[in-house]
Amino acid sequence: xxxxxxxxxxxxxxxxxxxxxxxxxxxxxxxxxxxxxxxxxxxxxxxxxxxxxxxxxxxxxxxxxxxxxxxxxxxxxxxxxxxxxxxxxxxxxxxxxxxxxxxxxxxxxxxxxxxxxxxxxxxxxxxxxxxxxxxxxxxxxxxxxxxxxxxxxxxxxxxxxxxxxxxxxxxxxxxxxxxxxxxxxxxxxxxxxxxxxxxxxxxxxxxxxxxxxxxxxxxxxxxxxxxxxxxxxxxxxxxxxxxxxxxxxxxxxxxx
Numbered sequence: 001x002x003x004x005x006x007x008x009x010x011x012x013x014x015x016x017x018x019x020x021x022x023x024x025x026x027x028x029x030x031x032x033x034x035x036x037x038x039x040x041x042x043x044x045x046x047x048x049x050x051x052x053x054x055x056x057x058x059x060x061x062x063x064x065x066x067x068x069x070x071x072x073x074x075x076x077x078x079x080x081x082x083x084x085x086x087x088x089x090x091x092x093x094x095x096x097x098x099x100x101x102x103x104x105x106x107x108x109x110x111x112x113x114x115x116x117x118x119x120x121x122x123x124x125x126x127x128x129x130x131x132x133x134x135x136x137x138x139x140x141x142x143x144x145x146x147x148x149x150x151x152x153x154x155x156x157x158x159x160x161x162x163x164x165x166x167x168x169x170x171x172x173x174x175x176x177x178x179x180x181x182x183x184x185x186x187x188x189x190x191x192x193x194x195x196x197x198x199x200x201x202x203x204x205x206x207x208x209x210x211x212x213x214x215x216x217x218x219x220x221x222x223x224x225x226x227x228x229x230x231x232x233x234x235x236x237x238x239x240x241x242x243x244x245x246x247x248x249x250x251x252x253x254x255x256x
Contacts, residue, residue, distance in 0.1 A: 006020045006021045006022075006241050006242060007019050007020010007021060007022070007073070007074075007242050007243075008020060008242060008243045008244070008245060009197075009242045009243070009244045009245070010116060010119050010120075010245045010247055011194075011197055011198055011244065011245070011246050011247060012116075012120070012247050013149075013194075013249070014079075014080045014082070014083040014084075014085075015032070015077055015078060015079045015080055015083050015085055015086075016077070016078050016194075016197065017075070017076065017077040017078075017119055017123065018074070018076050018077075018242065019039075019073065019074070019075050019076075019119070020073055020074070020242060021069070021071075021073055021074070022067065022069050022074050022076070023069075024066075024067065024068040024069065025066055025067050025229075025230040025231065026066055026230045027046065027064050027065065027066045027230070028064070028065065028066070028226070028227060028228060028229055028230040029062060029063065029064045029065070029227060029228065030059070030061070030062070030063075030065070030078055030228055030229070031061060031062055031081070031182055031186050031187065031189060031190035031193075031228060032061055032078040032079050032080050032081060032086075032190060033058065033059065033060055033061045033078070033079040033081065033086045033089070033090070033181075034057075034058065034059035034065060034076065034077075034078060034079075035058060035075075035076065035077035035078075035079060035085075035089075035123070036054075036056065036057045036058075036059070036067065036074065036075075036076050037055070037056040037074065037075040037076070037103050038054075038055050038056065038069065038072040038073075038074060038075075039072060039073040039074065039075055040071070040072040040073050041055070041070075041071075041072045042054060042055045042072070043055075043067065043068065043069045043070055043072050043074065044067070044068035044069075044070070045057055045059075045065065045066070045067060045068075045098070046065060046066035046067075046068075047059055047063060047064070047065050047097055047098040048063070048064065048097055048098075049064075051068075054100045055100075055103070056100065056101045056102070056103040057098055057099065057100050057101060058089060058092060058093060058098060058099055058101055059097065059098045060090075060093050060096075060097050060098065060181055061081045061086070061180065061181040061182050062181060062182045062186060063097040063098065065098070066230075077123055080190070080194075081180035081181055081182050081187060081190075082137060082141075082142070082145040082180055082187075084134040085123065085124075085127055085134075087134035087135045087137065088127050088128075088130075088131040088132060088133060088134040088135070089127055089130060089131050090135065090181075091131065091135065092130065092131065101130060102130070103126055103129075103130070116245055116247035116248075119247075120247065137179055138175060138179055140165035140166070140167065140172070140175070141175060141176055141179045141180065143164070143165055144161050144164075144165065144172070144176065144184070145180075145187070147161070147164075148184075148187065148188055148191060149191060152188075152191060152192065152195060152213070152214055153188070153214070154214045155185075155188070156184045156185050156188050158172060158173060158184060161184070172184075189224055189228075190228075192213040192214050192215060192224075193213070193224060193225065193228060195212070195213040195214075196209050196210065196213045196221070196225075198246065199212065199213075200244075206218060206221070209221075
């Protein structure tokens with residue numbers, strides 16, 4: 001018997017959003033920043049081992065978290081550490097791993113249409129109400145992010161990347177972590193997982209997708225997926241639990 005999807009997963013090159021009914025999860029560590037909003041009421045969020053009730057929250061990149069949505073539909077976004085969305089919001093956290101945020105009901109009206117443009121605009125409007133313009137990124141770190149995105153290498157060659165931007169390996173590693181909140185290696189893992197999500201279709205084998213995205217082998221991919229999501233992408237995509245919208249750059253105009 002075919003069941004209707006529990007929600008929709010929207011994929012962009014620099015972030016993804018999911019809207020619908022999610023299941024509780026165990027502690028996991030997204031490499032991206034988390035935007036979490038309860039559409040029908042508050043939900044329970046655990047960060048750093050402490051549970052709290054909230055209606056909307058931000059969680060910094062690479063911070064352990066766990067979600068118990070109860071019966072509320074969730075509006076969640078995973079924002080890449082170098083994305084304009086995250087760079088416009090990160091000042092709200094200061095040095096804290098997570099904060100509650102005041103997301104007004106008006107900013108949520110357009111998210112339910114199931115259209116890439118409308119969902120992007122809903123997040124863009126909410127971010128502008130909360131933050132303003134994206135904080136500038138060091139040009140050398142931006143260059144490294146762009147190169148890793150375009151080439152998706154098997155592993156990070158820190159020495160080569162550092163030489164390309166005129167820094168020592170240790171200085172680049174420190175600067176990258178300072179600017180993005182994650183290490184170079186973790187950032188590349190995140191990009192590889194995004195590649196798997198972007199190419200996941202029914203009929204494609206997990207081992208082939210993992211290999212195409214540059215994972216060493218299927219066990220490496222499984223460990224990474226469980227650590228980042230407490231779930232395999234197949235639990236959301238190939239089972240039909242969530243419909244998938246792959247959104248191109250035309251549906252994501254500039255935030256600034």
